[in-house]
């Protein structure tokens with residue numbers, strides 16, 4: 001492990017370099033002699049600056065959650081490194097890992113599943129404070145919880161209630177209050193609004209934006225499609241079959257998508273302006289997502305790409321700067 005370095009202003013809060021996560025998934029072949037692995041994440045590199053929001057999008061199974069879980073050190077890392085606040089955390093264990101987790105919190109899609117139905121909100125939100133011994137006594141702890149509930153826009157009496165008595169949006173507010181309790185630097189929000197009604201989604205996204213301003217939070221915001229991440233993200237990373245195919249400034253992604261896959265994802269996002277909507281080039285996505293146990297050689301998108309050429313079938317395109325805020329992995333863009 002590398003020693004901690006002093007934090008310079010230019011240093012990103014998080015740097016993920018060549019992150020690879022392969023899951024063993026049994027054996028194949030004669031007598032089962034061939035070990036099989038599932039390529040969930042393959043050589044993903046990006047960084048997130050302090051106070052920035054990086055949106056991470058892609059179809060189901062592209063490796064978004066696994067990337068988030070690997071950063072939190074919740075899945076075994078096959079290769080690559082994760083540097084957080086200047087420290088290489090790829091191999092940290094035990095107490096050091098526990099301390100580290102204080103600074104990174106996860107907010108999930110399903111607020112009901114992540115809240116214990118038999119605990120009052122007071123106990124749910126104070127649990128991390130108690131586990132990490134952050135408040136001197138129960139009174140201070142309760143006071144802090146009431147503050148947190150107010151910060152996330154819940155009524156005072158919420159503390160004594162149980163998760164089932166809240167709506168989905170309110171439950172997500174409880175989850176956010178609990179994540180904030182430890183004053184984290186980084187929040188990994190894994191589809192935090194996907195399970196909510198559209199009208200409620202905007203409220204939670206706005207809450208996350210306000211909290212970011214107030215507490216200087218840094219977000220990795222994971223979503224299926226490009227419509228949800230637009231409001232909050234500074235830059236957006238697009239994953240396809242375990243690979244990053246584009247990582248561009250927000251406006252570049254929406255106005256001038258570079259990778260054909262990004263273009264296809266965007267086709268399904270409505271544009272509010274009807275003229276622009278009519279003029280836009282439609283790129284329908286056809287074909288199947290590749291099997292992650294035997295991903296195709298070359299560019300992984302070549303089996304579905306509308307501009308595929310021979311080179312794409314054998315040579316993998318590097319992620320490179322394409323100018324005007326776009327970074328993408330495509331031979332012909």
Ligand SMILES: Nc1ncnc2c1ncn2[C@@H]1O[C@H](COP(=O)(O)OP(=O)(O)OP(=O)(O)O)[C@@H](O)[C@H]1O
Nearest residue numbers: 023038040059060061062063064065066067224292
């Ligand atoms: N613990 C595991 N063991 C084996 N395979 C796994 C495991 N976790 C995830 N996978 C596989 O890794 C691939 C990537 O999964 P991941 O959950 O990261 O995708 P995702 O982009 O978050 O998808 P979704 O949008 O559906 O949440 C999938 O093929 C998935 O089945």
Ligand SMILES: [Mg+2]
Nearest residue numbers: 064065066190
């Ligand atoms: Mg997921």
